Amino acid sequence: MSMPQEPSLATSTPPDRTVADATCTACGCLCDDLIVKTEGGRIIEAVNACEIGRRWYFADHAHEGLPAATIEGRPVEPTVALDRAAEILGQARAPIVLGLTRTTTETVATALAIADRIGAVVDPDTSDGDRARLLATQRVGRVSATLGEVKNRADVVLFWGVDPVVTHPRHWERYSVEPHGRFVPDGRAGRTIVVVNASRTATAERADQFVPVAPEAQLAVLTTLRALLRGASPDPGRVERTTGLDLKTLRGLIDRLKAAKYGAWFYDARLGSGSGGAARIEAALALVRDLNSFTRFVILGLGGPGNPAGAEAALTWQTGSPSSVSLTRGSPRTMPGVTSAEALLAGGRADAALIVAEGELQELSEAARAHLERIPRIVIGPKATAPGSAATVGLDAATYGIDAGGTVMRSDGVVLPLRPPLNPSTPTDREWLQALETRIHSHVS
Structure with missing residues (x-):
């Protein structure tokens, strides 16, 4: 397959238009029912968007005044920047590929092709909560479903340690609580909502039951609930000392979950953060x-903003593992805690980084971020060439869902198309990566 030598840099100002069924990537809901209107090359309306979505659409996505490419902060021709990036990655002995969660799945696949060619480590999941989630799922498995199934069937919904009314505003109305489903025709009136959290949240205020559980008592509560489900009769005093809850409350909670015709449990990566995650x-x-020995119950993550599920899926399709994959030996291998971005950077074992669409790099430890700042970094993404960028090589890219298309994956595994309302005025990150791969091929051949 031939690759472009250099991506196109300019397009004309698009006509005013209205884009129906646009997909918003501002939070994990990935709502795909938005109507986005543009005027004069600017977004002026986002019908159906929540406040988080409106902030995303109305943010400054313009590229006017930004150079397409920089080296050490100095504007250069794109060909010069691409050659320098290819030289850095081609000569690196321990490169690492980061970011990937704020872009399309097609872009992730292109980045993986580069990682395979240069023998890099790829890790889109840089938080300890995400690493814990993946390890736990690999060991135990997960009973899951699509959000459409939850909408149509769930009559008991449990939110554990999350506050979707604040973090995922339309989750309540579109997927989990308010929608009228095929087997829950009364919507909210036909559902029992339970919230387990450390304090009373906005979601708890709307729930039927709130159970306060301190963060340090979560494991004890979970294991006690499982023991009660299996018919155990634990000592009431010991239960209260370890969980902070009386045995009657826990029995009532497990009985409520067992009585569901169809239950849905929602959590997020914070459950896996910290020691024992x-x-x-x-x-x-x-x-x-x-x-599921008593009823039908599923568990789903609320999902983070962007496309973390798509990044994990693309990595799994091509390497067999969703994160921390080393391609240094010509075949993929993963060793949690050894081939993770955190371990490699904190240990000073990476000598160059390709960062695509940034992602959740703030989740890295201070030591890992400090080493990342010491090594050459090729950064491809929106505003990568803005003043103050610390990129060794910066390549400004269009924003997925705004002026770049492709597909993303919701946390339940459903693939959604992006329908950008604006035409790109700068290359997409995938176009930059394709051009970079061509140059890397010539450098390492």
């Missing part, structure tokens, strides 16, 4: 699995 997620996954 993988054990907490594993306990939740195992509890939901055991609930």
Whole structure:
């Protein structure tokens, strides 16, 4: 397959238009029912968007005044920047590919092709919560479903340690609580909503039951619930000391979950953050699995903004593992805690980085971020060439869902198309990567 030698840099100002069924990537809901209107090359309206979505659409996505490419902050011709990036990656002995969660799945696949060619480590999941989630899922498995199935069937919904009314505003109305489903025709009136959290949240205020659980007691609560589900009779005093809840409350909670015709449990990566995170997620996954001996119950993550599920899926399709994959030996291998971005950077073992669409790099430890700042970095993404950028080589790219198309994956595995309302005025990140791959091929051949 031939690759472009250099991406196109300019397009004309698009006509005013209205784009129906646009997909918003501002939060994990990935709402795909938006109507986005443009005027004079600017977005002026985003019908159906929540406040988070409106902030995303109305943010400054313009590229006027920004150079297409920079080296050490100095504007250069794109060909010069691409050659320098190819030289850095081609000569690197321990390169690493980061970011990938704020772009399209097609872009991730192109970045993986480069990683394979240069023998890099690829890790889109840089938070300890995400690593814990993946490890727990690999050990225990996960009883899952699509959000459409939850909408149509769930009569009991549990939000564990999350506050979707604030973080995922349309989750409540589109997927989990308010929608009228095929087997829940009364919508909210036909559902029981339970919230488990450390404090009373906005979601808890709207729920039917709130159970306060301190962060340090979550594992004890989860294991006690599982024991009660299996018919155990634990000592009431010991239960209260370890969980902070009386045995009657926990029995009532497990009875409510067992009584569901169809239950849905929602959580996020914070359950896996900190010490013992993988054990907490594993306990939740195992509890939901055991609930299926009594009824139908599923567990889903709320999902982060962008396309983290798509990045993990593309990596799994091509390497067999969703994160921390090393391609240094010509075949993929993964060793959690050894081939992760955090371990490689904190240990000073990476000598060059390709960062695509940034992602959640702030989740890296201080030591890892410090080393990342010391090594050459090729950054491809929106505003990568803005003043103050610390990129060794910066390549300004169009924004996915705004002026770049492709597909993304919702946290439940459903693939959604992006329908950008604006035409790109700068190359997409995928076009930059394709041009970079061509040059790397010539450097390493």
